Amino acid sequence: MVSEPGRGVDADRAGFRQAFYIRALNGLGRALQSSGVAAPELDADALCARARRRTGLSDWGGDDIAAPLHRLVDALREEAGLSQVGRIAAYLNLLDHLSVRLRLVDYRARRPEVARQRIERPLFIVGLPRTGTTILYELIAQDPAFRAPLSWEVARPLPPPGVDAAADPRIRGTDRLLGLLEKLAPGFRRIHPVGARLPQECVYLMASSFLSEQYAYMYNVPGYRDWLLRQDMAPAYRWHAAFLQHLQVDSPRGHWVLKTPAHLAHLDALLHCYPDAAVVWTHRRPLQALASFSSLTTTLRGAFSDGVDPLRVGPGEWDYHAAVVGRGMAARQKFDQAQFLDVAFADICADPVAVVREIYSHFSLTLGAAAERRMRAYLAGHPRNRFGVHRYTARSFGLEAAAEQAQFGAYLERFDPWLAAGQAHGATDVQKPSRNLTSD
Template identity: 45%
Template structure:
């Protein structure tokens, strides 16, 4: 419903039963508070491993400091329901298990840290500006290597080309990750119309950075204002170091020559750390009318948060995103005005142009960075688009008024950014 304060769609009966405590086993297991020592112990017990490693190379306080801040914020501010506790507990356990497996893999194969990650291309921009579809199109080019969700979530052992195990069967991690990613769509009716997720789909870099427990993945899913404020002030280089180790592992069994193409909207706010880790990186930035961005983003995040909490303050969540991206876009605008980073590092494109001519938009990106867009790649991209028409999973509807946001005020707040990058206003209800 639009035109009033946002409310979540009515959940299925099984969701209401679980969150109301009418499934005693789940209520008892996941109703208890999160405890860092308990989580560390369970990760060790389930893997038989003990060393969580230091492959993010000197994060202040190690990975346990951000983990403790996250857990404290979840407990004090998260307003978690039973399913929310289940999901974050399973996510933290997976991340700890992955850390243990990575640490062991690096001991067994230390040469992986010598793997070169040359000239990666990062797709970024505010959320809902077309980063996902651009990333997915770039994945159709055989010359590119785009990480699939199952690879980022469970990177050890290094995957084999085609997503098969040693016997040639589908890698068992694929269905395992698919079950995890599809849970949100099972809980929230209509979620696929906003943001479809699956194990074989491209994945954002925040999932790899989460291994360091320094990631916007957590505020994107849960109400954790204390953690989010701490994250905004900390050094993000350890998160990018962990990210690079994951890439080095993922490419270990692949033939050389394919170029990494990566994506996450939060990269736009941490470009210094990104370019410190990947000095030869190229960055493709997408732009869209901020009013459309913020309305769509508020709707998406409110839906995700509502799968983890029965007390979502949608206007508060929306205002948080307005403030966050006002800062991010302002800093990016100032960076591009300066000569601190060479202009050839970046390519800017508009969502409106992508809608009109997606292949042409990709072609301009390739030309900017001196890459060849082959006929084979163009055909693959066109076939991908033909198989995924807009609205395939239904319409995503929202209005700014659902979140108590005023269009005129937002126009003023984002005026400098919009003018500098010549971002066109979009018609229709904001």
């Protein structure tokens, strides 16, 4: 059993079961549909028209979104197996990202200084999902010399956050919205922390480019996901940079620290957009990492579909991330290796602040005593038992240790020094430090 500490609810028995009220709402939705009351139509052109009416705006900032939006909507309609609740949620999700895009493009046109903002020496944290990326992200964000895009800033980016935004009413509104996630996907907080004031992943910033893994986390859209791997991601990273420029225009403080495992598939596009970026790559045995991630995606997708099969989720994540790791390894060779630092998940578990010190040392950054105290206080304030145990087995998702070498052999060989440390923890029981490290 691979387990992550907390309260003790077994995902094999309870974690994949939809909440009763979600099943009830889906049943009501089916009854309404049979009576002629349909859920919102998932149609790309209709969604764009609705977003234009909603905002009174029409400039998308170019035609980059047309192809990915149509591809995504087609996948949601044809592949995702959305429930009635899922169709409504997907419709509102897409409409929100379309509206955000229109408003950001409009704001940028009205304030030319936004486009003049410089994004200098950002620090990116990448790696397979569930490899310690989130805790490193959250800790480095405690340093006043850095800043991370916070969930509320990304969800409600207009107007841009000011220097003193601690009491912004958008924070409370975002927390209420995020609270719905626990109702839709009971137990999700045991797996991954959410909160308006927590740093947000880059996939969410990129969601309004419609070239984003965010949608594959939430919905079963393998066709869209495979298509995404073959695309030129330059438009997504241009949008990512434009979003950061927007967020910092009224509060230009610190270097950006940024994170998503999805960057691993597109390191070349990332480093062409941010040529002076520093990249931390976290490492954990793929079997452990992807069993945990399969649990996360099963739980999240189960909020929006009645037909999520854990035994199909696992092989899908296995194959996809084998391709992602291969792409990341190949892309890395094109760049200055001094821009990268490899970090072992086991070391993050043992002493995350020591790993932060290693990161700062490698990239010639200064970790002040006050910043380190803030990091330690953050760890102390986020105890591991807060939301409960995340329990899962690899076999629950159709994953077997015997296949790891065949799928990930080159990765295992290349990064053995960082993966071997994890062997001491065993493949069946990953112990964590005193903070809730149930995220990435």
